[in-house]
Amino acid sequence: MSRTLWAISFILVFCTLAFPQPVQASDGVTIDTGTTAWMLTSTALVLLMVPGLAMFYGGLVRTKNVLGTMMHSFAAMAIIGVLWVVCGYAMCFGKSFGWMGWDWQYFFLNGIDHGEGARYSIEVNGHAMVIPTLVFAMFQGKFAIITPALIAGAFAERVRFRGYCIFIALWSLLVYNPLAHWVWGGGFLTGKAIDFAGGTVIHISAGMAGLVTALYLGSRRGYPQTAMHPNNLVMTLMGAGLLWVGWFGFNAGSSVASGFQTAQALTVTQTAAAAGALTWILIEGIHLRKATSLGLVSGILAGLVAITPAAGDVQPYGAVILGAVAACCCYCAIQVKNKLSYDDSLDVFGIHGIAGIVGAIGLSFLLRDVPEHGVASQLWYQVQGVVVSIVYAAIVTLVLVVIVEKLFRFRMEQANEMAGMDHSLHGEHGYGLLNLN
Amino acid sequence: MKLITAIIQPQKLDEVREELIKSEIYRITVSRCTGRGQAETIDLYRGQEVAPDLQPKVRLDIACNDEWVDVAVQAILRAARHGEGEVGDGKIFITPLEECIRIRTDERGGKAI
Numbered sequence: 322m323s324r325t326l327w328a329i330s331f332i333l334v335f336c337t338l339a340f341p342q343p344v345q346a347s348d349g350v351t352i353d354t355g356t357t358a359w360m361l362t363s364t365a366l367v368l369l370m371v372p373g374l375a376m377f378y379g380g381l382v383r384t385k386n387v388l389g390t391m392m393h394s395f396a397a398m399a400i401i402g403v404l405w406v407v408c409g410y411a412m413c414f415g416k417s418f419g420w421m422g423w424d425w426q427y428f429f430l431n432g433i434d435h436g437e438g439a440r441y442s443i444e445v446n447g448h449a450m451v452i453p454t455l456v457f458a459m460f461q462g463k464f465a466i467i468t469p470a471l472i473a474g475a476f477a478e479r480v481r482f483r484g485y486c487i488f489i490a491l492w493s494l495l496v497y498n499p500l501a502h503w504v505w506g507g508g509f510l511t512g513k514a515i516d517f518a519g520g521t522v523i524h525i526s527a528g529m530a531g532l533v534t535a536l537y538l539g540s541r542r543g544y545p546q547t548a549m550h551p552n553n554l555v556m557t558l559m560g561a562g563l564l565w566v567g568w569f570g571f572n573a574g575s576s577v578a579s580g581f582q583t584a585q586a587l588t589v590t591q592t593a594a595a596a597g598a599l600t601w602i603l604i605e606g607i608h609l610r611k612a613t614s615l616g617l618v619s620g621i622l623a624g625l626v627a628i629t630p631a632a633g634d635v636q637p638y639g640a641v642i643l644g645a646v647a648a649c650c651c652y653c654a655i656q657v658k659n660k661l662s663y664d665d666s667l668d669v670f671g672i673h674g675i676a677g678i679v680g681a682i683g684l685s686f687l688l689r690d691v692p693e694h695g696v697a698s699q700l701w702y703q704v705q706g707v708v709v710s711i712v713y714a715a716i717v718t719l720v721l722v723v724i725v726e727k728l729f730r731f732r733m734e735q736a737n738e739m740a741g742m743d744h745s746l747h748g749e750h751g752y753g754l755l756n757l758n
Numbered sequence: 759m760k761l762i763t764a765i766i767q768p769q770k771l772d773e774v775r776e777e778l779i780k781s782e783i784y785r786i787t788v789s790r791c792t793g794r795g796q797a798e799t800i801d802l803y804r805g806q807e808v809a810p811d812l813q814p815k816v817r818l819d820i821a822c823n824d825e826w827v828d829v830a831v832q833a834i835l836r837a838a839r840h841g842e843g844e845v846g847d848g849k850i851f852i853t854p855l856e857e858c859i860r861i862r863t864d865e866r867g868g869k870a871i
Contacts (some may be wrong), residue, residue, distance in 0.1 A: 385768070385769075389810065542772075543772055547772055679843065720834075736769070736840075739769040739770070739773070740767075740768075740769035741768075741769065744799070744801075747802070748800065748801050748802035748807075749801060749802060750814070
């Protein structure tokens with residue numbers, strides 16, 4: 322008797338779980354639970370990229386600065402995490418006022434918590450369905466979090482924590498939110514420049530911001546003569562792995578669907594990363610006769626950044642090309658940086674900036690569906706998007722860095738810089754096991 | 759021949775090394791160690807200030823011929839001191855060195871330093 326009951330229960334449960342049922346909301350609009358589940362997962366994956374970035378950058382700096390560098394990523398999670406909910410989403414995806422968007426409905430995400438505003442329309446196989454707007458908003462918020470954390474690599478090992486927090490709050494409000502609004506939120510570039518998951522909005526803007534800040538604040542004391550070696554490449558490699566996996570959420574999740582385009586985005590993300598890594602180790606094998614682990618992960622990143630604007634719009638062969646070309650360009654850019662001796666400490670412009678430009682421009686020639694206006698017009702739109710990102714990010718970042726430096730002091734005092742961020746700024750030591758008690 | 763052992767603050771390592779190089783002393787052994795002198799530093803742990811009993815330090819070992827001892831010591835004193843001198847700047851010990859042998863060629867004595 323009880324076995325039959327078990328069997329019936331099992332079959333019932335299996336039927337419910339195996340066939341996702343669209344949920345009927347009270348006024349008859351159906352939630353696509355499949356897409357919602359994937360978008361929830363993507364949101365989590367993209368957030369996982371931020372500790373991954375913390376590990377990646379943390380392992381690359383000197384021992385005395387490991388916590389300080391990781392704090393840059395974690396602080397971004399804290400600060401932008403709040404800012405986004407308060408006003409960031411409204412500024413990016415609210416009604417357009419030209420430079421910014423705004424919608425009081427999105428203030429503190431009040432209007433999208435329940436009711437009419439909580440439904441975000443998507444099209445699934447020709448049917449109008451919805452996912453919770455909160456999921457879309459939080460997914461986008463993760464992008465806003467990771468962008469300032471990327472910039473931090475350029476001025477690693479030499480900024481004060483308070484200055485950094487103020488800087489990223491202002492940067493997020495005045496650089497990221499407008500750019501995201503222009504490209505995705507209904508501003509003047511929406512629908513023209515193709516930027517699937519944020520090559521221009523995130524990587525080019527972070528790259529330029531990093532370059533400007535690194536040049537303005539100056540080099541680390543002793544650079545380039547003093548040896549400044551990575552303290553933990555093991556952690557860097559692990560961070561790179563987390564970034565790669567998280568990037569599936571970053572790119573495939575940007576399809577805001579759970580369908581064919583999602584699968585295409587996932588495929589090219591994987592392909593571009595692998596192609597980038599392969600190209601970089603081949604270059605190093607020829608140039609230096611040894612492939613380095615840091616080179617391999619740099620190649621991974623170059624490929625991933627390059628495919629970010631193009632993830633929904635190119636085919637796997639295009640992903641291989643973009644990944645390989647980006648790796649070559651980034652490798653050369655780093656050689657140029659070494660010759661010019663400026664201190665973009667963790668190559669934020671060299672990798673994110675350059676690969677973002679390669680991807681945003683290169684995708685024009687590799688599109689799956691050539692738009693009606695033709696490749697040349699699309700190339701022009703891409704160039705517009707790239708130039709707008711570069712110019713806007715560079716100018717506004719410079720203004721912000723000057724303000725923060727003058728009003729709050731951004732650059733560390735030399736004595737503290739020599740003692741290390743961990744103890745000077747945070748009163749902690751990264752690796753207690755180096756102390757014998 | 760003497761062995762100069764200097765215990766200095768870790769943040770002074772770069773400066774000390776640069777100063778020694780300026781005085782033409784290039785060969786050196788550097789290790790990280792933990793120690794306790796007069797100084798006390800404060801770390802933070804979950805709302806509490808803690809003073810660790812043993813603190814990280816850097817140890818320099820320089821083997822040199824007698825003529826170079828003063829040069830090396832002066833270089834270290836100039837660079838390892840914070841300002842006019844602070845508690846925690848460190849110590850230098852000078853011990854006589856009985857023998858020095860270059861492994862590659864089996865040279866001994868002052869030539870091998």
